Amino acid sequence: MLAIKNIECVRGERRLFSDLSFEAASHTLLEVRGPNGSGKTSLLRNLCGLLPPAAGIIEWRGNNIHMFADEYRSELAFLGHLSGVKDELTASENLRMSSVAAGLGASPDQIHAALVHFGLRDFRDSLCKALSQGQRRRVALARLCLSAARSLWILDEPFTALDAAALVVIKDLLESHLETGGTVVLTTHQEVAIAARVTRRVDLGQ
Amino acid sequence: MNSPRLMDALWTVGTRDLLAALRHRADLLTTLVFFAIVASLFPLGVGSDTALLRLMGPGVVWVAALLASMLALTRLFASDYGDGTLEQLALSPHPLTLLVLAKTGAHWLASGLPLVIIAPLLGLQFDLNADAQLVLLASLLLGTPTLSLIGAVGAALTLGVRGGGALLSLLVLPLYVPVLIFGAGAVEASAAGLDAGAHLSLLGALLLVALVFAPWATAVSVRIAVE
Numbered sequence: 001m002l003a004i005k006n007i008e009c010v011r012g013e014r015r016l017f018s019d020l021s022f023e024a025a026s027h028t029l030l031e032v033r034g035p036n037g038s039g040k041t042s043l044l045r046n047l048c049g050l051l052p053p054a055a056g057i058i059e060w061r062g063n064n065i066h067m068f069a070d071e072y073r074s075e076l077a078f079l080g081h082l083s084g085v086k087d088e089l090t091a092s093e094n095l096r097m098s099s100v101a102a103g104l105g106a107s108p109d110q111i112h113a114a115l116v117h118f119g120l121r122d123f124r125d126s127l128c129k130a131l132s133q134g135q136r137r138r139v140a141l142a143r144l145c146l147s148a149a150r151s152l153w154i155l156d157e158p159f160t161a162l163d164a165a166a167l168v169v170i171k172d173l174l175e176s177h178l179e180t181g182g183t184v185v186l187t188t189h190q191e192v193a194i195a196a197r198v199t200r201r202v203d204l205g206q
Numbered sequence: 207m208n209s210p211r212l213m214d215a216l217w218t219v220g221t222r223d224l225l226a227a228l229r230h231r232a233d234l235l236t237t238l239v240f241f242a243i244v245a246s247l248f249p250l251g252v253g254s255d256t257a258l259l260r261l262m263g264p265g266v267v268w269v270a271a272l273l274a275s276m277l278a279l280t281r282l283f284a285s286d287y288g289d290g291t292l293e294q295l296a297l298s299p300h301p302l303t304l305l306v307l308a309k310t311g312a313h314w315l316a317s318g319l320p321l322v323i324i325a326p327l328l329g330l331q332f333d334l335n336a337d338a339q340l341v342l343l344a345s346l347l348l349g350t351p352t353l354s355l356i357g358a359v360g361a362a363l364t365l366g367v368r369g370g371g372a373l374l375s376l377l378v379l380p381l382y383v384p385v386l387i388f389g390a391g392a393v394e395a396s397a398a399g400l401d402a403g404a405h406l407s408l409l410g411a412l413l414l415v416a417l418v419f420a421p422w423a424t425a426v427s428v429r430i431a432v433e
Contacts, residue, residue, distance in 0.1 A: 050293060051433045074299035082290025088226040098291070100218040103211060103299045127229075 001025045002047070002152060002183060007056030009042045016042055017204055018055070026151065026181040029174070029196035031188065038205030040187040041081065041156055047185060048078045048154045060152070074103060077147035078154045083140035087129035091120050091139045094128055095146075104146045114145035118169055134161045141170055144177075153177060155186040167192065215300045216308040223312035226285075233281060237317050238324060241274035245328040256333050263332025264393030267342060268349075270328070271321050272382050275350055278317035279357040279378070280371055282309065283428070287365045293432040306428060307421040310358045318350035334397060341396035341406070348409040349389040355413075355420035356381045362427035385412055 001023065008018035016039030024030045032040050045051040047058060049065050049072060058065050065072045085094050092111055099106035115124045118138040128136055141158065158170060171194055174184055178196045227234060248266045249259055286292040286309075295305050325346050326339045334342065360378035364370035392405030 045433070048297060050296060070299050070301075073297055076297065078294070078297050080290055080293060082288075082293065084290035084294040086222070086226060086285070086289060086291060088229040089222065093222075093225070097218050097222045098294060101215050101222070101295060101298055101300075101305070103215060105211075 001059075001061060002030075002185070003059040003062075004047070005057045005059070007046060007053040007058060009039055009046060009051075010054040011039075011042060020056075020202070020204075022200065022202055024183050024185060024200065025198070026183055027178055027197040028183050029178055029194055029199045030183070030185045031199065031201045032185065032204065033187070033201055034204030040204060043202075043204065044078075044080075044154050044156050044185065044187060048076060049073070075151045076154065077102075077144060077150040077152070079140055079144070079158060080156045083136055085128050085136045085139050088127065090125050090127055091115060091131065091135075092124040094139055095142050099143055099146050102143070104143075104150075106146055110146055114142040115139075117145055118142045119165060134163060134166065137161045138166055141166075141173075144170075144173055148177065148180070151182050153182060153184045153186075155184065157187055157189075159188050159190050159192055212300050212304070215298065216304055219295070219305050220308040220312040223309055224316055227312070227316035233278075234316060234320065237274050237278045238320050240277055241270050241321050242324065242328060244273060245270040246331060249331050259332045260334065260397065263329060263334050264338070264342065264397065265390045266332065267325055267328050268345075268386055268390040268393070271325065271346060271350065272353060272379075272386055274321055275318055275353045276357060276375055276378060276382075278313070279354075279361045279374060281317075282313050282354075282358055282361045283365055283431075284361075287431060292365075292428060296429055296432045302425040302428060303421045306358065306362070306424045307417075310354050310421065310424070313358070314351050314354040318354050322346040322350055334393070338393055338397040341402045342393045344406055345389040345392040345402075345409055348406060348413055349385045352385050352409070352413045352416045353382060355416040355424075356385075358424045359420055359427060362424045362431060365428075365431035385409065388412065 003023045005021050006019050009016045032043055034040050042051060046053045049069060052066060060072050084098055092115060095114060096106050096111050115121065118141060120138055123131060123135060128139060144153065159167060171192060175195050178184055245267050252258060283292060296302055298305060322343065325342055329339050329342050357378050360374045363377065364374045367373055388405045388408045392402040395405060396402040
């Protein structure tokens, strides 16, 4: 259970939002909506602990995420605007190394399966600088296949640069994660219908 | 988090950087060539007075090594910061202090160790004797990791700052002074026929202190950078 209590976010001189409170239990999809510049990305960075909120508390399973940071991070999978994909490495090297660095188990079979799942079978040994924007995004998203054990997924614009086939794959992945008791927090400008037992929306910038 | 996983992660973070560095060989060569050129400019500029060259050799090689290792510093975190790898590291359940230590170690292997290896070649230009050459090698071997560790703090602090390169040198160069004094001092002592042991011990002590404090300070700076 993720609980946000009266948080406030200030970037530079501007107060993006204040007194924001909501909760997301397991099986819950939380969609963060709002126009550009309304603080969606900042909110997600607050939630994953990269950016401490100016005021208020964020709790995961009743514990402040900044006090129990290591425990929190071992249950968290985050995908930001930047994919974390390195140009000099191949798709499979990227996936294996970023997963191991994130503390995920990554056997060669799992890596292979994840890349095939995202339609990258023929590109697994290509350097990522030779891949298109969408393909690099797929390499980053493939890490979610290895993150099934992480309860909380926080995804910033996961659907950008993806084609229809990849959208179906990521939609299925999110639905099965939600079905098995996970929590997903995401921002998007696209209307992608994801089936979840509980869907909640947070609207910023009103 | 159990420790085999942690060792695995540290090894992976280190090898990832080495692999990326090997596939960007031009960058590695830049550092080496810069080192060789700077150290070679002095004999060209000062003339071929052997006694003078012998006197300034240790200092010149050390200053050139210091500048070359600083030149390489901007690459330590910049690409990871730009492509989002750094924020993923900051969100890893493994201690960030150890992860940045692994990165710094890989950075030293790719940019510091080659400097150490070609240094005796440059020492020849200054007519350093065999003993002084050995001490030069030992002092660089002990000193350049300290430079990388201290430099990592500066590199992390200047992430995302416009004109970070210039700021980085202003931050880091003053902190390099003790390493330079004891490093060049060791070679000078040996060239003068004295025992360099004390200087080398002090270099070793500096390395240990840097090993304890620098990764921690680097990790704090990285957390600030990815906010």
